[in-house]
Amino acid sequence: MTVTQAYKQHGAHGGEVFRIARETGSAPDNITDFSSNANSLCHDITEEILFSNMHGSYSDYNHYPDTWASELTAAIAEHESVSTQEIVVGHGSTETIFLTFQQLKPKKVLLVGPMFSEYARACSIFADNYDVLTCSSNTGFIPTPAEFAKSDEYDLVVLCSPNNPATITYPNMQEIIQAIHSPCILIDSTYREFLYGEPEYNATHTAQYRKWCNDGTRIITMHSFTKFFYCTGVRLGYAISDTDTVTELKQGKMPWTVTASAQKAGINFLQHIEQYRERLPQMRIYRAMFTEKIRTTDVFNPSCIFSGVNFLFCQLKNPEHGATLYEFLLARSILIRLCDNIPGTEKGFIRMQVKSPEEWKTLISALQDWKTYLNTSCC
Numbered sequence: 616m617t618v619t620q621a622y623k624q625h626g627a628h629g630g631e632v633f634r635i636a637r638e639t640g641s642a643p644d645n646i647t648d649f650s651s652n653a654n655s656l657c658h659d660i661t662e663e664i665l666f667s668n669m670h671g672s673y674s675d676y677n678h679y680p681d682t683w684a685s686e687l688t689a690a691i692a693e694h695e696s697v698s699t700q701e702i703v704v705g706h707g708s709t710e711t712i713f714l715t716f717q718q719l720k721p722k723k724v725l726l727v728g729p730m731f732s733e734y735a736r737a738c739s740i741f742a743d744n745y746d747v748l749t750c751s752s753n754t755g756f757i758p759t760p761a762e763f764a765k766s767d768e769y770d771l772v773v774l775c776s777p778n779n780p781a782t783i784t785y786p787n788m789q790e791i792i793q794a795i796h797s798p799c800i801l802i803d804s805t806y807r808e809f810l811y812g813e814p815e816y817n818a819t820h821t822a823q824y825r826k827w828c829n830d831g832t833r834i835i836t837m838h839s840f841t842k843f844f845y846c847t848g849v850r851l852g853y854a855i856s857d858t859d860t861v862t863e864l865k866q867g868k869m870p871w872t873v874t875a876s877a878q879k880a881g882i883n884f885l886q887h888i889e890q891y892r893e894r895l896p897q898m899r900i901y902r903a904m905f906t907e908k909i910r911t912t913d914v915f916n917p918s919c920i921f922s923g924v925n926f927l928f929c930q931l932k933n934p935e936h937g938a939t940l941y942e943f944l945l946a947r948s949i950l951i952r953l954c955d956n957i958p959g960t961e962k963g964f965i966r967m968q969v970k971s972p973e974e975w976k977t978l979i980s981a982l983q984d985w986k987t988y989l990n991t992s993c994c
Contacts, residue, residue: 631650632646632648632650632651632950635945635950639945641948645948646948646949646950647948647949647950647974647977647978648950648968649949649950649951649952649967649968649970649975649978650950650951650952650966650967650968651847651952651968652779652806652842652924652925652926652966652968653841653842653845653846653847653968654809654842654843654844654845654891654894654898654925655845655968655970656894656897656898656901656925656969656970656971657844657845657890657891657894658845660845660887660890660891660894661844661845661846661884664880664883664884664887665846665849665880665883676875676876678875679871679875680871680873680874680875680877680878681875681878682868682870682871682872682873683704683865684704684873684878684881685699686878686882687704687873687878687879687881687882688702688704688853690881690882690885690886691704691853691881691885694885694888695821695838695855696820696822697821697822697855698858700858700861700862701855701856701857701858701861702853702854702855702861703853703854703861703864703865703868704851704852704853704873704878704881705851705852705853705854705868705872705873706850706851706852706872706873706877707839707841707850707851707852708803708805708837708838708839708841708852708853708854709733709852710852710872711837711852711853711854711864712733712734712737712837713733713737713740713741714854714864714867714868715737715801715835715854715864716737716738716740716741716742716771717741717867718863718864718866718867719770719771719799719863720741721741721742721769721770721771721799722742722743722744722770723742723743723744723745723746723768723769723770723771724738724742724744724745724746724769724770724771724772724773725745725746725747725748725766725769725771725772725773725797726738726745726746726747726748726773726958726959727747727748727750727758727772727773727774727775727959728747728748728749728750728957728958728959728960729749729750729756729775729778729779729780729781729954729957729958729959729960730747730773730775730957730958730959731775731779731803731957732956732957732958734773734803734958735747735958742770742771746769747958747959748762748959749959749960749961750781750959751961752918752919752921752930752961755783755921756778756781756783756921757783757785757786757787758785758791759787760787760790760791760793760794761794763791763794763795763796764794766794766795766796766797767796767797769797770797770798770799771797771798771799771800771801772795772797772799772800772801773800773801773802773803774791774800774801774802774803775802775803775805776788776802776803776804776819777806777807777809777810777815777819777923777924779803779805779806780926780928780952780954780957780960780964780966781921781928782921782922782923782924782926782927782928783921783923784810784815784819784923784924788818788819788824788827789827792824792827792828792829792834793827793828793829795828795829795832796829796832797832798831798832798833799832799833799834799835800824800828800832800833800834800835801835801836801837802824802834802835802836802837803836803837804819804821804836804837804838805837805838805839805842805852806842806843806924806925807819807838808842808843808888808891808892809842809843809895809898809924809925810924811892811895812892812895812896821834821836821855824836833856833857833860834856834857835854835855835856835860836854836855836856837852837854838852838853838854838855839851839852840852840880840881840884842925843891844884844891846880846884849876849877849880849881850873850874850877851873851877851878851880851881898925898969901969901970901971901972902922902925902927902969903922904972905922905927905967905969905970905972905975906920906922906927908975908979909927909929909967909979909982911979912979912982912983912986913932913986914931914932914940914982914985914986915929915930915931915932915965916929916930916931916932919964925968925969926966926967926968926969927966927967927969928954928964928965928966929964929965929967930961930963930964930965931963931964931965933963933989934961934962934963934964935962935963936963936989937953937955937962937963937964937965938953938955940953940965940985941953943981943985943988944978944981944982944985947977947981949977949978949981951965951966951967951978952965952966952967953965954966
């Protein structure tokens, strides 16, 4: 399969290194993957937790898993300072997203973009219709409270903060939540743990959101283990809401979706969370360094280079060349996330994970080659 064909079959997500390797005839280990937002700077901690001994995460292979993940739920409840009745654990956050739409049956949904594509897919399956409120790069992708003036027309409003792919943590979340008069607000908090040690961390807590919302509006927050704990293959996430909503979600949950090994891994991850948090200062240093290196390539619009949590979101100076750049880099065994198919995203934005300096040297060199190639081909 040619690189062009591989691009045309580019999936809905980043991190599809196995599919890309298969379609390009390469080995996965030979592809430098910047398209996933998983916390690869902590790969050694995760490997130690998962594979250090035979009595670890994979030792319960001969038993049906606990459908309600009771032990893990208790650990999450302690971590989040909520009751166990306010948590439902799922096979990644994707299961809890679809479970929410399946059980709440919203007829009309408002997605605040840019927005993870699975929300749009859930809307297309379970909702009658949905709208996307597209936030502009000119405003830093931050919606204004005034944009929610007609929120009472929607059964569900979906926000993502810290935002994937735009990196922004909404600084005006209190005003936004108070402006929303929909009966339900879903906030995707997948990347919240990357904020630990920063002022935004406490401001993005579920308890804080509950204090801000209007009477009669319920809050659901979505969480994932996969990004912060670098375990995308484990598939583990959870949702937090009031007990009535969680009970409603559990009524539609299939049994045994969260494997015994995933449950045990989740408990171990939370027990070792301080080790992951200790890596955050170094990650932020790498993020600043990576951002400056990206600027020096002169490939991206300098006013549209956004960095936050553990990735960058940058618009090309020539947005129409996104597909060509994707192919150019893939031919050099470098995988990036072209975000043109993410709902509410302006054309020509690229998402790139923060990695170590050794890993990004190849990308920077390739981007410089791309700049030369573009100048030559345009002349």
